[in-house]
Amino acid sequence: MAEADKSQVGLCGLAVMGQNLALNVAEKGFKISVYNRSGDKTDNAVARAQKEGLGDNLVGFKDMGEFVQSLAKPRCVIILVKAGAPVDATIEGLAQHMEPGDIIIDGGNEWYENTERRAKALEEKGLLYMGMGVSGGEEGARNGPSMMPGGAKAAFDVIEPIITKVCAQTDSGPCTTYVGPGGSGNFVKMVHNGIEYGDMQLISEAYDVLKTVGGLNNSELAAAFNEWNAAELDSFLIEISALILAKEDDQKPGEGFLVDKILDKTGMKGTGKWTVQQAAELSVAIPTVASSLDARFISGVKDERVAAQATYMSAGLEPADAEVAALTPEEKQQLVDDVRAALYASKICSYAQGMNLIRAKSNEQGWNLDLGEMARIWKGGCIIRARFLDRIKKAYDRDADLPSLLVDGEFAKELVERNDAWRRVVTSAINAGVATPSMSSSLAYFDSYRRGRLPANLVQAQRDFFGSHTYERVDMDGWHHTVWSDMNSADSITTSGYSA
Numbered sequence: 001m002a003e004a005d006k007s008q009v010g011l012c013g014l015a016v017m018g019q020n021l022a023l024n025v026a027e028k029g030f031k032i033s034v035y036n037r038s039g040d041k042t043d044n045a046v047a048r049a050q051k052e053g054l055g056d057n058l059v060g061f062k063d064m065g066e067f068v069q070s071l072a073k074p075r076c077v078i079i080l081v082k083a084g085a086p087v088d089a090t091i092e093g094l095a096q097h098m099e100p101g102d103i104i105i106d107g108g109n110e111w112y113e114n115t116e117r118r119a120k121a122l123e124e125k126g127l128l129y130m131g132m133g134v135s136g137g138e139e140g141a142r143n144g145p146s147m148m149p150g151g152a153k154a155a156f157d158v159i160e161p162i163i164t165k166v167c168a169q170t171d172s173g174p175c176t177t178y179v180g181p182g183g184s185g186n187f188v189k190m191v192h193n194g195i196e197y198g199d200m201q202l203i204s205e206a207y208d209v210l211k212t213v214g215g216l217n218n219s220e221l222a223a224a225f226n227e228w229n230a231a232e233l234d235s236f237l238i239e240i241s242a243l244i245l246a247k248e249d250d251q252k253p254g255e256g257f258l259v260d261k262i263l264d265k266t267g268m269k270g271t272g273k274w275t276v277q278q279a280a281e282l283s284v285a286i287p288t289v290a291s292s293l294d295a296r297f298i299s300g301v302k303d304e305r306v307a308a309q310a311t312y313m314s315a316g317l318e319p320a321d322a323e324v325a326a327l328t329p330e331e332k333q334q335l336v337d338d339v340r341a342a343l344y345a346s347k348i349c350s351y352a353q354g355m356n357l358i359r360a361k362s363n364e365q366g367w368n369l370d371l372g373e374m375a376r377i378w379k380g381g382c383i384i385r386a387r388f389l390d391r392i393k394k395a396y397d398r399d400a401d402l403p404s405l406l407v408d409g410e411f412a413k414e415l416v417e418r419n420d421a422w423r424r425v426v427t428s429a430i431n432a433g434v435a436t437p438s439m440s441s442s443l444a445y446f447d448s449y450r451r452g453r454l455p456a457n458l459v460q461a462q463r464d465f466f467g468s469h470t471y472e473r474v475d476m477d478g479w480h481h482t483v484w485s486d487m488n489s490a491d492s493i494t495t496s497g498y499s500a
Contacts, residue, residue, distance in 0.1 A: 006072040007033040007059060009162055011080065012090055014041040017134065018080035020141035021107070021166070023049060026057035028165045033059050035067035068097035075102040076158055078132070083110045091118060100126025103155045107134045109271050112183025112190065119151055119182070128155040133189020135382035136168065144168035146382035147176040148192070148374075150185025168381025172390065175377045180367040187278075187361055188374055191354050194275030194289045196383050197268075198350040199237050201292035201438040206343045207241070209425060213432045214335040215324040218257045222246035224336045232344055235386035266296040275357070282360040287441035288350040295437050320433035335428075341421035346442035348415060351392060352405035353445070372396030406449055415446065 011022045014036040022045055025032045036042045042060040049058035061067035068075060075098055079090050087106055094104060115131035122129045129151055136145030147167045149156055156178045168175040179185040210216045225242035249258045272293045279286040309319050355371050362369040375392040378384055395408040405411050426443055429436045448454060463469040470479040
C-alpha cells in the first residue's frame with residue numbers, strides 16, 4: 001500500500017467509547033484504521049461506518065501487525081482499553097510492530113504514574129507516548145468530547161490537527177489543548193472526574209431537598225431543573241437531570257416515573273477515589289468531592305440502611321421522607337429559589353477545590369499547567385461542561401496566580417449574594433433529617449476559608465501536649481514546647497528552626 005493511501009491514525013479498542021470516537025474521526029474526514037482483540041467488535045465498527053456512509057474513511061483489521069502497517073508514518077495509535085494490565089498488554093503488542101518515532105496515545109482513565117512509567121519504557125525503544133483523558137461519554141465520543149492530552153509534545157504536534165477537529169467546539173475554540181508533560185493529561189482528567197462526583201452529588205442533594213422537604217413532584221422537579229438550566233446553572237448534568245426526572249417508566253408504562261424505580265446504590269470506577277487520595281497526599285482540602293465519595297460508599301450499604309431505618313423507627317424516630325410538610329405555592333417557589341442559589345454556591349466551592357488540586361500537583365511536578373486553559377477545554381463535550389466555566393477561565397486570565405476562585409471578585413460577590421439562601425437550605429435539610437453532605441461540606445469550606453482564625457490553635461496545643469510536636473505563637477518567633485501537665489508551671493522550651 002502506498003504511503004499516501006494509508007490511514008492517518010489508528011484506534012485500538014472498539015468498546016462503546018472507542019467505536020464512537022473512531023466514527024467521529026472518520027466523519028471529520030480523516031482515514032482511520034481500527035483494531036480490536038475480538039474481531040466481532042471490529043466487524044461491528046465497520047458495519048456502522050458503512051451504514052453511516054463513512055466506509056471509505058474507516059478500515060477494520062483483525063491482525064495487529066496488519067493494523068499497524070496500514071498507518072502512515074509516523075504511525076499514531078490511540079488505544080481505548082480498560083486501564084491497568086490490558087493497557088500494558090496492548091502496548092506490548094503494538095510495540096512489536098512499531099518503529100522509532102511512532103506514537104501510542106492512551107485515551108482511557110489511567111493513573112498518571114502508569115502513564116509516566118510507560119512513557120519512560122517506550123522512550124528506550126524510540127517510541128513516543130501520551131496519556132489523553134477523553135470526557136463526554138458515548139455521546140461526546142461520537143459528536144465531540146473534551147480531550148486532555150499530556151506527555152510527549154512531539155506526539156501532540158502530530159495528533160493535534162486531528163483531535164482539534166474531532167473534539168467539541170465552542171466559541172472559545174476546540175475543547176483540547178496540550179495539557180503538559182508527563183502524566184498531566186491523565187491527572188487533569190482524574191480531577192475532572194472528581195469534580196464530576198461532586199457535581200452529581202450536589203445535584204442529587206438539591207433534588208432530595210426539593211422532593212423531601214418541599215414536597216415537589218417529579219413534574220415540578222423537572223420544571224425547576226429546566227428553569228435552572230436556562231440561567232447560571234446551565235450545564236450538561238442539570239440538563240440531563242431534568243430529562244431523567246421527566247422520564248416515565250418505559251418498562252411498565254403508566255406506573256409512574258422511571259427514576260423512582262431505580263435502586264439507590266451508586267457505582268464508581270475509581271477516579272473519584274484517586275482524586276481524594278491525591279488531595280490527601282498534597283494536603284489540599286477538597287471536602288465537596290470527598291463527601292460525594294463517602295455518599296457513594298454509604299449508598300452501597302443498602303441493606304444496612306434499611307435495617308437502621310427500622311431500628312430507629314422502632315425507637316420513635318421517623319425517617320426524613322416519612323411525612324412531607326405541605327408548603328404553599330409561594331413557599332415552594334422560595335425553596336426552589338433558595339436551593340438554586342445553594343447549589344450554585346456549592347458548585348463554585350467544588351470547582352475551586354478541584355482547581356487548587358490541579359495547581360498543587362502542577363507545582364509539585366513542575367508541569368506549569370494553565371488553570372484557565374483547563375477550564376476552557378471543559379466548556380464543551382465533557383460531563384462537567386457548564387456555562388460558568390467561561391467565567392472561571394476569565395478569573396484566571398485576570399490573575400494567573402489566583403490562590404482560590406473564592407477570592408476572585410466576581411465569584412466572591414456571587415457567594416455573598418447567595419449566602420443567606422445557602423444557609424436556609426442546609427438548615428432546613430438538617431432540621432428535616434435530610435442529609436446534604438456535599439452542600440454542607442461546601443458551606444463549611446467557605447466558612448473556614450473566609451475566617452482569619454480557626455480553632456486549629458487548640459488542635460496544635462493538643463498535639464504538643466501528647467506528642468511534643470511544638471507550636472508557633474502569634475506574638476513570638478520560633479517553635480515552642482510546653483510542659484502542659486503542670487498547669488502552674490511557666491516552663492516552656494523555645495526552639496528555632498524546629499517544626500512539627
